[in-house]
Every structure is written in C-alpha cells, then in structure tokens.
Amino acid sequence: MTTRRVGLWLIGACGGVGATAALGLAALSRGVSDSTSLVTALPLFEPLSLDEPTQFVVGGHEIRRAGFRQTVRELQKRSNIFEPAIADACQEDLERWESNLRPGILLGSGSTIARLADRSDLPNSDTARSAIERIQNDLRDFRERNKLEQVVVVNVSSTEAPFEIGPIHESLERLTPALERRPPPLPTSSLYAWAALDLGLPYINFTPSLGASLPALVELAQQRRTVLGGQDGKTGETLMKSVLAPMFVRRNWQLLSWVGHNIFGNRDGQVLDDPANKASKIRTKDQVISSIVGYKPQTLVSIEYIDSLDDWKTAWNHIHFKGFLGTKMTLQFIWQGCDSILAGPLVLDLARLALFSQRRGEVGVLRHLACFFKNPMGVQEHDFFKQFAMLEEYVEEYVTQC
Numbered sequence: 001m002t003t004r005r006v007g008l009w010l011i012g013a014c015g016g017v018g019a020t021a022a023l024g025l026a027a028l029s030r031g032v033s034d035s036t037s038l039v040t041a042l043p044l045f046e047p048l049s050l051d052e053p054t055q056f057v058v059g060g061h062e063i064r065r066a067g068f069r070q071t072v073r074e075l076q077k078r079s080n081i082f083e084p085a086i087a088d089a090c091q092e093d094l095e096r097w098e099s100n101l102r103p104g105i106l107l108g109s110g111s112t113i114a115r116l117a118d119r120s121d122l123p124n125s126d127t128a129r130s131a132i133e134r135i136q137n138d139l140r141d142f143r144e145r146n147k148l149e150q151v152v153v154v155n156v157s158s159t160e161a162p163f164e165i166g167p168i169h170e171s172l173e174r175l176t177p178a179l180e181r182r183p184p185p186l187p188t189s190s191l192y193a194w195a196a197l198d199l200g201l202p203y204i205n206f207t208p209s210l211g212a213s214l215p216a217l218v219e220l221a222q223q224r225r226t227v228l229g230g231q232d233g234k235t236g237e238t239l240m241k242s243v244l245a246p247m248f249v250r251r252n253w254q255l256l257s258w259v260g261h262n263i264f265g266n267r268d269g270q271v272l273d274d275p276a277n278k279a280s281k282i283r284t285k286d287q288v289i290s291s292i293v294g295y296k297p298q299t300l301v302s303i304e305y306i307d308s309l310d311d312w313k314t315a316w317n318h319i320h321f322k323g324f325l326g327t328k329m330t331l332q333f334i335w336q337g338c339d340s341i342l343a344g345p346l347v348l349d350l351a352r353l354a355l356f357s358q359r360r361g362e363v364g365v366l367r368h369l370a371c372f373f374k375n376p377m378g379v380q381e382h383d384f385f386k387q388f389a390m391l392e393e394y395v396e397e398y399v400t401q402c
Contacts, residue, residue: 006051007148008351009139009201011192012157013060013101016266016311017206019071020344021058021156022097023082026090028053033086037345039372040352044392047399050352059100059142061135061192063109063117067101068094079266079311081338100146102138104157105131109188112277113158116267128184128191135195150358152351153196153203155189155230156343158268160209161276162283163187172223175216186210190217197221197228202354205230206347208283213377222364227357229350229366232374234384235342237262237315237335238288242384244319244331245292254322257298258289263306264313266339273305288374291382313339346372360398368394 008025010018027033029052035041040050058068069091076082106114107125125131143151168174168185178185186194189209196203197212197220205211205228212218212228221228234242237260248255271277282301290296319331350372357366370376371387381387 004051004055005057005146005148006055006355007142007146007151008056008058008348009142009151009153009196010058010060010347011104011153011155011189012062013058014062014064014066014068014071015156015158015268016071016075016340017156017343017347018060019068019075020340021154021347022068022094023072023087023090024344024348025053025056025058026093027086029056029093030089032089037341039346039349044395047402048356048395050356053348056351057100057142057146057148058097059102059146061102061104061138063104063106063113063119063122065118067098069098075311075340079338079340081311081341100142105135105188105191107131107188108184108186108191110161110276112271113160113188116158116271127180127182128186128194129179131184131191132179132195132198135192136199139195139199139201150355151201152354152358153192153201154347154351155192155203155205155207155209155211156347157189157207157209158271159207159277160187160189162279163190163210165210165214169214169216172216172219190214193217193228194220197224197226200224200226202226202358203228204347204350204354206233206343206350208232208375213375218365218377225361225363227354227362227364227366228377229354229369230373230375230377233343233346234372234374235339235346236313236337237317238374239384240315240317240333240335241288242292242382242387244333245289246383246385248321249293255289255293255295255297256320256322256328257300257318258320259300259318260302260315261317262301262303262313262315263309264303264311264339265305265307265309266311268339269305269307269309272303283375288382291380311339311341313337 103121189211193212286301315335365378367378370379
C-alpha cells in the first residue's frame with residue numbers, strides 16, 4: 001500500500017521557527033527525538049489518526065540566502081540549542097528539503113523586512129496579482145513534483161507593520177479588481193494567504209501580520225472549500241498571561257496593573273526593533289488581560305532587541321493586585337525560553353490539525369485552534385483553559401460521530 005504524502009510549506013522557511021519545525025519533523029521521523037512539547041502527541045489526539053512525521057515533505061519561500069542546515073548550524077553556534085547528534089542525523093533530510101525552497105516576494109513587505117533580503121533571484125512583482133500567480137506556481141510545482149495529497153501553508157515569516165483594512169477588504173467582489181492596482185491593496189502576508197486559499201490549501205498564520213484576517217479572504221476560503229487559522233502563535237509570556245489571569249478572576253482579586261518587559265535577539269528581534277513592526281506584536285500581546293478579567297487594569301508591554309540574547313527570550317512581569325480589606329500585593333515572574341524551540345512544535349501541531357480538518361470536509365476558520373494563538377480568528381475568548389476545552393470538545397465530537 002502506498003504511504004500517503006503531505007506537504008508543509010513554510011513562508012519564511014529558513015528563519016529559526018521554520019528550520020526548527022523542519023528539524024523536528026526529521027528528528028521525529030528518524031526516531032532520534034521524542035515527542036515532548038508536541039501537543040498533538042497527547043493521548044487526546046490518538047483517535048484522529050493525524051499525519052505522522054514520516055509522511056511530511058517540507059518546502060517554502062525565503063527572501064534570504066539561507067537553508068535549513070545553515071540556520072540549524074547558526075542556532076547551534078549562537079544559541080546553544082539542538083544536540084549535535086540530532087542535527088547530524090537529520091542532515092540528509094534537511095538537504096533534500098532545501099531543493100524545495102523558492103525565492104519569496106517583497107511586494108508590500110515594508111522597508112525593515114526588505115533589508116533582510118539578500119537573494120539575487122527575488123522576483124520583481126509589480127502587482128498583487130502577479131505576485132500571487134508566482135506564489136501559486138511554486139505551490140503547484142511543490143505539490144505535483146512530490147506527489148502530495150495535501151499541502152498546508154504556514155506563515156512563520158517576520159512580523160509586518162500594522163495594515164489597516166477598509167471597505168475594499170470586506171468582500172472578494174471589491175478586493176479582486178484592486179489586485180491589479182499599485183500600490184498593492186494587501187501586505188505580503190495576505191498575498192501569500194490569497195495564493196494558498198485560492199488553490200484550496202489550508203493556511204495558518206503563526207505571525208501577528210495581517211495574513212488572512214480580513215473578511216474577503218475568509219470568503220475566499222469558503223468559496224474554495226478550505227480552512228484557515230491564526231493569528232500570532234502563543235508561545236511564552238502571553239501563554240503565561242492566559243494561564244495566570246483566570247486565577248485572579250476565580251479568586252476575586254482585583255488586578256491593578258500588569259507590566260511585561262521582553263528582551264530577545266534573533267532576526268525577529270531585529271525586525272521588531274522597528275517601532276512600526278513592533279506595534280503589530282504589542283497589539284496582540286496587550287489585549288489578553290482585559291479580555292479575560294472583564295475590565296481594563298493598567299497594562300504595559302515593552303519589547304526590546306538585545307543582540308547578545310540570540311534566540312533566547314526573557315520576559316519579566318510585574319503584577320500588582322488588590323486583595324481582602326484593600327491590601328495590595330505583588331506577583332512577579334520571569335519567563336526565559338528559546339523562541340524557536342517553543343514555536344517549532346506548535347507549527348507541526350497546527351499543520352497536522354489543519355490537514356485533518358480539511359480532510360473531514362470542514363470549511364472556514366478553525367476556531368477550535370484558539371489555544372495556539374494570541375489573537376485567534378473568530379474567537380474572543382483568551383482564557384487558555386477555556387480555549388483548550390474547545391479543542392477537547394472538537395476531538396470528542398469527532399470520536400462521538402465515528
């Protein structure tokens with residue numbers, strides 16, 4: 001019997017998160033690493049018969065002269081992550097998947113991200129339509145050349161500056177003619193999203209960038225009978241906020257202020273050093289507390305680029321709250337985690353779950369994936385436990401139907 005093959009296409013493939021996801025797939029396939037940190041490896045998901053790591057082929061778009069092996073070596077050297085034995089055992093897979101890498105697009109990316117681009121073969125797309133067509137050609141070639149039954153597209157690229165949507169973005173009827181205009185009516189992340197959804201491929205936005213988070217692209221997903229999810233993977237400080245804030249609600253303590261200070265290096269930090277790009281990240285990080293507690297305490301989120309930290313992210317949080325008889329108290333915590341190690345397995349979880357949902361015939365926004373995101377599409381709930389309960393209910397409903 002022929003083994004089913006599926007594709008994982010990464011936008012920003014050779015950044016830390018993309019390379020870690022690729023290395024993780026190879027390591028799991030070869031049995032040189034266990035499934036720790038992979039949510040979909042929990043017993044809860046066994047009935048779903050999700051695609052196994054051995055079934056995946058990896059490809060992607062990249063604007064830098066980089067490959068999976070190069071990024072893995074950089075992360076080993078600069079951030080002291082990945083056991084040498086694991087990386088060495090996976091070199092053959094990473095090299096093979098590098099043949100699936102294609103030059104990305106810069107149209108609508110902004111100057112900060114454009115400065116990272118050093119490939120000489122980047123396409124010069126004049127309109128959104130021409131950029132979308134070029135992306136789609138790459139996706140079709142990947143699917144056909146590797147004989148893949150399904151392909152999921154995951155955006156793990158650098159964070160764009162905020163992009164404000166307007167009436168033109170409310171429907172495909174209004175937006176489609178504008179694809180021929182200059183400047184483009186969409187940022188880069190949304191051009192990739194359009195290309196994927198228009199081909200009927202699942203699209204997941206792991207970044208704070210706009211991506212498919214506009215009505216016209218949700219409409220496109222529905223027309224093409226595919227699925228989408230996002231936005232902005234919840235990996236560290238915000239995950240802690242979504243876990244701790246419910247405690248204050250259930251103990252009836254009053255939050256007075258919550259200050260979070262984040263420092264980290266890597267290319268993501270470089271991009272977020274630009275105030276415009278940083279604004280996108282802060283927007284998704286700063287909404288969680290008030291949405292959970294139901295009122296607006298004073299909050300502050302800061303993000304600073306510290307080159308020497310490389311892929312290690314440190315977040316210090318100071319929480320000031322009021323208890324019985326008006327007594328004010330303080331909780332502080334420090335979160336220190338490796339950005340790529342936290343995010344990489346979630347990319348694999350989301351890919352497996354999105355492919356499963358499409359196979360089931362689901363269409364539109366995957367609301368049950370809310371626990372993976374800071375700003376989940378179609379969901380206002382930010383309490384991590386309530387979000388995870390949505391995922392559990394989704395699995396239980398499937399098991400009941402079977």
